[in-house]
Amino acid sequence: MNEISIWMRSFVAVANAGSFSAAANQIGVTQSTISKQIVGLERHLGTQLFRRTTRSLALTADGMLFLEGALRALAAIDEAESLVGLVTNIQGTVRMTCPLSLAESRIIKMIGRFLERHPKMEIDLQLSDHALNLVSDNLDLAIRVGQLGDSRLTARKIGMARRVIVASPDYLDKMGRPTKPADLRRHNCISYTLLSTGSRWQFVGGEAAVVSGNFRADSPHGLRAATLAGIGIAANAHWLFEQELASGALEIVLPNFELLPMPIHAVLPSGRFVNARTRALLDHLVDEFVRDPLLSTRTSVPT
Structure with a gap:
C-alpha cells in the first residue's frame, strides 16, 4: 500500500470518527502518527482539509470535496484487491x-x-x-x-425473520387453544415493546388481530421467560423459541396462520x-x- 493510500485511509477515519484520537484507536496507530499523516496529505494536496480548534474538528469545504473522492478511490482499491484474491488474506x-x-x-x-x-x-x-x-x-x-x-x-x-405465536401447554390447557386470529382478543397476550407494530399482529393474507395483556417486555429473552412461566401468548421470531418448541415446553398457537415475517x-x-x-x-x-x-x-x- 503506497503512502498516499495510507494517508487517505487515515483521513477518512478521522472524518468519520470526528477526532484524531478516535481514528487512531480505530486504525490501531498512535494519535501522533495519524496527525502526521493528515499533515502530510494536506501538504501533498496544498490545502487544509480540517478546521481545528482546541475543542472541535470539522471538515473544510475542500475536505468535504476530497472525502467524496477518497471514498470512491479507496472503494475502487478494495474492489481491485478482491478481484485478484487478496481478500483471502x-x-x-x-x-x-x-x-x-x-x-x-x-x-x-x-x-x-x-x-x-x-x-x-x-x-x-x-x-x-x-x-x-x-x-x-x-x-x-x-x-x-x-x-x-x-x-x-x-x-x-x-x-426475513419468520415469526410464530407460542404459549405454554399449561396456559393453553387452562385458557383454551385459539383456532382463529380473532380468538386472540380473549387471551392474555404478551407484548414486545420494541416491535414497531405494537399490539397489532398482522398475518399473511391480510388478517390482523389487535391483542392486549397485562405483561410486556423490551427484551426477547423476557418475552420468552414470561411465556414459559405461563403468563400468556407471545409472538416473536421462530429462532427465539426453537429449543422450547422442540422440547415441548412451548407449542405453536394458530399453526395454520402465518404472521407476516420481518x-x-x-x-x-x-x-x-x-x-x-x-x-x-x-x-x-x-x-x-x-x-x-x-x-x-x-x-x-x-x-
Whole structure:
C-alpha cells in the first residue's frame, strides 16, 4: 500500500470518527502518527482539509470535496484487491452489532465459521436489542431485524425473520387453544415493546388481530421467560423459541396462520467506504442466511 493510500485511509477515519484520537484507536496507530499523516496529505494536496480548534474538528469545504473522492478511490482499491484474491488474506477488526437473541441463535456460529476461513480477522460484536448509532459508536456493520426507521442508512436486505405465536401447554390447557386470529382478543397476550407494530399482529393474507395483556417486555429473552412461566401468548421470531418448541415446553398457537415475517437488513454507515474485511464478512453472512430456512427469503416457516 503506497503512502498516499495510507494517508487517505487515515483521513477518512478521522472524518468519520470526528477526532484524531478516535481514528487512531480505530486504525490501531498512535494519535501522533495519524496527525502526521493528515499533515502530510494536506501538504501533498496544498490545502487544509480540517478546521481545528482546541475543542472541535470539522471538515473544510475542500475536505468535504476530497472525502467524496477518497471514498470512491479507496472503494475502487478494495474492489481491485478482491478481484485478484487478496481478500483471502484479509486481516483487521470489524466492529458490528446485532440483536442478542439472533446472535445467540445464529450469528455467533456464522462468525465462528468466518473466522475459521480468515484466522487473521477479529470481530468486535456488540449485542443490543436497541439500534446503536453506527457513527457515534464507531461500528462498521449492523444486523437489524424489522423495518428500518432511518431512510438515510445504507442498508441491504439479507433475509426475513419468520415469526410464530407460542404459549405454554399449561396456559393453553387452562385458557383454551385459539383456532382463529380473532380468538386472540380473549387471551392474555404478551407484548414486545420494541416491535414497531405494537399490539397489532398482522398475518399473511391480510388478517390482523389487535391483542392486549397485562405483561410486556423490551427484551426477547423476557418475552420468552414470561411465556414459559405461563403468563400468556407471545409472538416473536421462530429462532427465539426453537429449543422450547422442540422440547415441548412451548407449542405453536394458530399453526395454520402465518404472521407476516420481518425483514432483516445489514446496515452500513452512510458515506463511508466499505473495506474488504467488512465486505467479506457481509458476503459470508448473506451466504449463511440463504441456507437457513428461518432466515432465508426463499422458504416458508417450518411447522
